[in-house]
Amino acid sequence: MxxxxxxxxxxxxxGGRESRRGPTDEPxxxxxxxxxxxxxxxxxxxxxxxxxxxxxxxxxxxxxxxxxxxxxxxxxxxxxxxxxxxxxxxxxPNPHLNGRSLxxxxxxxxxxxxxxxxxxxxxxxxxxxxxxxxxxxxxxxxxxxxxxxxxxxxxxxxxxxxxxxxxxxxxxVQPASEPSPVAHAMLDAAREIGIPTYEHPNGRMMEGAGGAALSDMLVRDGRRxxxxxxxxxxxxxxxxxxxxxxxxxxxxxxxxxxxxxxxxxxxxxxxxxxxxxxxxxxxxxxxxxxxxxxxxxxxxxxxxxxxxxxxxxxxxxxxxxQDHVSFGCTWEYSEPIAPCNSGSEATLYWKSRPELDAPDLLFCQVEFPVPSDRTAARGVPQHGWTMFAGLAQPASRGRLRLQSADPLSPLMIDANMMSDPADVATARACVELCRELGNAKAFRPFVRAEVMPGEVKGAALDDYIRDAAVTYWHQSCTAKMGRDAMxxxxxxxxxxxxxxxxxxxxxxxxxxxxxxxxxxxxxxxxxxxxxxxxxxxx
Structure with a gap:
């Protein structure tokens, strides 16, 4: 063949050639x-x-x-x-997330x-x-x-x-079209604290320490x-x-x-x-x-x-x-600002420790509040935005297990997020950088106040991290390519x-x-x- x-x-x-034949009825x-x-x-x-x-x-x-x-x-x-x-x-349910099931x-x-x-x-x-x-x-x-x-x-x-x-x-692929002023504020805030910015996130920015840029998006003529x-x-x-x-x-x-x-x-x-x-x-x-x-x-x-x-x-x-785990930090707008495009138009990658050779933190700005099931109880502003900040290279590993011989029966998913102590330490640095960005001068024209987590340290910060953790929906790595026994x-x-x-x-x-x-x-x-x-x- x-x-x-x-x-x-x-x-x-x-307006060019499109599909003239839909999905087939019979194989x-x-x-x-x-x-x-x-x-x-x-x-x-x-x-x-x-x-x-x-x-x-x-x-x-x-x-x-x-x-x-x-x-x-x-x-x-x-x-x-x-x-x-x-x-x-x-x-x-994950004991490392205070018993939460994501x-x-x-x-x-x-x-x-x-x-x-x-x-x-x-x-x-x-x-x-x-x-x-x-x-x-x-x-x-x-x-x-x-x-x-x-x-x-x-x-x-x-x-x-x-x-x-x-x-x-x-x-x-196109840059976010006519992005919100808060997306530009994120780039300004990054520069303010010493993080470089780039014209797009898919070139030099991802060959070194990282940086910030407006997101590249798969949107054409205003449609997905x-x-x-x-x-x-x-x-x-x-x-x-x-x-x-x-x-x-x-x-x-x-x-x-x-x-x-x-x-x-x-x-x-x-x-x-x-x-x-x-x-x-x-x-x-x-x-x-x-x-x-x-x-x-x-x-x-x-x-x-x-x-x-x-x-x-x-x-x-x-x-x-593996999956990217995220911890949302939220600010209240001083005046309502409607989300633009997908509502996520700026992205940032950076390092939790200067000695690293590549970014281990991932930030996507979201132009509306994104609490977890647990942090929603802390109070969510009617008008606000979230720094959806997470671990780009988590150390924790999960697994999938059968629950039945029936192919239609669901698997047991043990995501095991935040089980490795290294992830907790990186998450602390992640949230601290997130707060530094969101509280920078660049956001002051748009922000009334930080809503969460606020000034929390030690055990209280760890508890916030475990309550706030959600998935980026980037599940991966369960049939890995390689040459070892696994x-x-x-x-x-x-x-x-x-x-x-x-x-x-x-x-x-x-x-x-x-x-x-x-x-x-x-x-x-x-x-x-x-x-x-x-x-x-x-």
């Missing part, structure tokens, strides 16, 4: 490639494979269409949380997380990608090669910067430009690309140690669909490990608890769970010990990237597609 790319990276112009018995999950990685893979008209590609999505105003209107993203577009995962939202529908997130495009730090390359033993995962991919896939709408930005790719809409929608009229919605992948079908298809639940019926070449799991950091385990791939003791026959013992499946996939994203099966999504990250995970997942998708094309070329 020859898989050669008919590369067409140019994004369609507004064929078999396809060349089955891509499971139409999110940030799966959408990329399906499109790139389908660029060859001689192969048949199936893209499976558990959720439904993205044709909803709550998806397409950038300001409406919070309305998707807890809706039918959200998997609604819930972590176990909601861990993940996108369910065409576009996955890229259809319900805050649309931030953050590439990660140079150190992240060089770490990936070292763990994988493959320089193609390193920063220099990844930067080339970013330039190739972007259609950058800001000031030209050919060293770092591309202008002819499918991903429409998800990675599904960037990659798949302009290609979905092609006869060799089939998109199935409302179809849940239950397990990978294995013949011996080779993947030959998937078993899915569709319209109440369990159906098996064959894959002539390969199956790719791009279901995200919760569902991809879950499908692996229900397919007999995982820790033999874990599978044995529920009588699942072991096909391949891989103890790292479901381990190494690795699940190799540098080619092949599942160890299984032929014809790869994982390509945020779960393969050896560690969570420094920043929002949408853009790195697009890179994972591009790398996976390239690896598949190379492997199956004549």
């Amino acid at each position: 020859t898989i050669q790319a008919d590369m067409d990276d140019h994004a369609p112009e507004p 064929k018995p078999a396809y060349d490639f089955i891509v499971c999950g139409a999110g940030a990685s799966g959408s990329v893979i399906a499109r790139r494979l389908a660029e060859n008209p001689d192969i048949q590609v199936l893209l499976i999505e558990a959720g439904s269409s993205d044709a909803s105003e709550t998806v397409l209107d950038p300001a409406s993203w919070p309305l998707n949380l807890g809706s039918e577009r959200d998997w609604g995962f819930q972590a176990q 909601s861990m939202s993940m996108g369910k529908g065409l576009g996955g997380g890229s259809s319900i997130n805050v649309m931030v495009w953050a590439r990660g730090h140079r150190r992240d990608w060089d770490f990936f390359a070292a763990e994988a033993g493959d320089p193609a995962w390193g920063y220099d090669n990844v930067l080339d991919i970013y330039r190739r896939i972007e259609n950058w709408q800001g000031k030209p910067d050919p060293e770092y930005r591309g202008s002819s790719g499918p991903v429409w 430009h998800s990675l599904y809409r960037a990659y798949v929608q302009p290609w979905s009229d092609r006869p060799n690309l089939t998109v199935l919605t409302e179809t849940t992948v239950l397990r990978v079908v294995l013949e011996g140690k080779r993947a030959t298809g998937v078993e899915v639940l569709r319209a109440g019926q369990v159906v098996t669909i064959g894959a002539r070449a390969e199956v790719v799991l791009s279901l995200g950091a919760i569902q991809s490990p879950k499908v692996l385990m229900h397919s007999g791939i995982g820790d033999e003791a874990e599978l044995g608890r529920y009588g699942i026959p072991v096909v391949q013992h891989l103890p790292g499946v479901g381990q190494n769970l 690795s699940v996939v190799d540098a080619s994203l092949k599942v160890y010990g299984i032929d014809g099966l790869r994982v390509a999504d945020g779960s393969i990250m050896p560690r969570v990237t420094t920043g929002n995970t949408q853009a790195p997942c697009a890179i994972i998708g591009e790398r996976a597609a390239e690896l598949l094309r190379t492997a199956h070329a004549a």
Whole structure:
């Protein structure tokens, strides 16, 4: 089978060719490639494979269409949380968060997380990608090669910067449009306390100590430009690309140690669909490990608890769970200021300790109050803004565990946030820097008072941190790429010990990237597609 790319990276112009064929009603018995999950990685893979008209590609999505105003209107993203577009995962009560159980939202529908997130495009730090390359033993995962991919896939709408930005790719990226005065105040406050600012956050800023900038966003003509809409929608009229919605992948079908298809639940019926070449799991950091385990791939003791026959013992499946944990600090406006765009337009990365070689703190300014379930009781202003400040490189690690042999039964998610004492120390520095920013002179024209946490120290500050902690919804790393005993996939994203099966999504990250995970997942998708094309070329 020859898989050669008919590369067409140019994004369609507004009013140009759009999809003329919606998701298919009935699948064929078999396809060349089955891509499971139409999110940030799966959408990329399906499109790139389908660029060859001689192969048949199936893209499976558990959720439904993205044709909803709550998806397409950038300001409406919070309305998707807890809706039918959200998997609604819930972590176990965590003693390190004063017994709280966090909601861990993940996108369910065409576009996955890229259809319900805050649309931030953050590439990660140079150190992240060089770490990936070292763990994988493959320089193609390193920063220099990844930067080339970013330039190739972007259609950058800001000031030209050919060293770092591309202008002819499918991903429409633009700076926050006509941002709020408080977004500019954040950049002024950063400069006031000695943090450099940049014209955009995806170049030199993320090669060194960090800095502050207006956010890059996936918004086009005032509408969300998800990675599904960037990659798949302009290609979905092609006869060799089939998109199935409302179809849940239950397990990978294995013949011996080779993947030959998937078993899915569709319209109440369990159906098996064959894959002539390969199956790719791009279901995200919760569902991809879950499908692996229900397919007999995982820790033999874990599978044995529920009588699942072991096909391949891989103890790292479901381990190494990471996420960015955040602690909201809130100020009251002196006069109401309406949120602009998505309501999050400025971002900052910085170091908790000067000796670090890369940022370990992540800040996103949110133009409305964002309390946790616990800190809401402290009183939330009717009009205010939040510094959504968190740990970019957390030391704590969680895990996923089965609760049943039934593929439809939810996993137990032990997020284990803030369990490592190093995270508590970093969180203190994070909140202190957050307060220094928010109380800087630059904000005084807009702010009446700091609402929370206020001047708290010692045990009271630690208690605030544990009460305020929430997730950035950047769950990752649960089927990591690497070469040690806990690795699940190799540098080619092949599942160890299984032929014809790869994982390509945020779960393969050896560690969570420094920043929002949408853009790195697009890179994972591009790398996976390239690896598949190379492997199956004549």
